[in-house]
Structure formats: structure tokens, C-alpha cells
Amino acid sequence: MFRALANCGDLGCNYIDLVALEPNTSIGLHRHGPHDTEIYVIVEGLGEMTIEDETLFVTTGDVVVNPPNGTHGLVNVGNILLKLVVIDVPVAHDATS
Numbered sequence: 001m002f003r004a005l006a007n008c009g010d011l012g013c014n015y016i017d018l019v020a021l022e023p024n025t026s027i028g029l030h031r032h033g034p035h036d037t038e039i040y041v042i043v044e045g046l047g048e049m050t051i052e053d054e055t056l057f058v059t060t061g062d063v064v065v066n067p068p069n070g071t072h073g074l075v076n077v078g079n080i081l082l083k084l085v086v087i088d089v090p091v092a093h094d095a096t097s
Helices: none
Strands: 002-006 015-021 026-031 036-044 046-051 054-059 063-066 071-076 082-090
Touching: 015 026, 015 071, 036 054, 046 063, 046 082, 071 082
Parallel strands: none
Antiparallel strands: 002 015, 015 082, 026 071, 036 063, 036 082, 046 054, 046 071
């Protein structure tokens, strides 16, 4: 993982990561807080993505949106590097949230 940009609020995001997962490795199941959304852009490879209770296969060109407070994870189920870009964007909340 390489954090290409951090604290880039002027660009509308919290960070942008470049990620390469070896075969049979994972970004384990995890959850972010209520104030950000993560977007995974699959650049190359084959993965098994879990979002809450749903599991789906992702491949080159797929875009997955991980919502605020959502549990998600990704496993490389292919035989080559799974390459992706992760973009974390802030979620606007009104004064009552």
C-alpha cells in the first residue's frame, strides 16, 4: 500500500491509496466511521469483495462504493497481483446528524 495523497481536502478527498495485494492475501473486514465513504477502483486482477452480508467478485474496471459505517473487505482470489486505487471521501452531514 502506498498513500499517494493525504489530507487532500482541497481535492475533495481525505486520501488516495495505491494498493497491490498478493494472491491469497486480503484487506481484512473492517469498518470506517460515519463521516467517510471509501471507493475502490479495481485496476487489475480478480477479487472477492464483501460489503456487509453480501459477497461479490470484482475484476478489472469495477468500482465499489463502501458506504459510511459499512463493513467491507477484499481478498485477492486470482493468481496475479490485485491492483486497486482506494479513494476516501468525506461525507457531508447537516447540523442535526
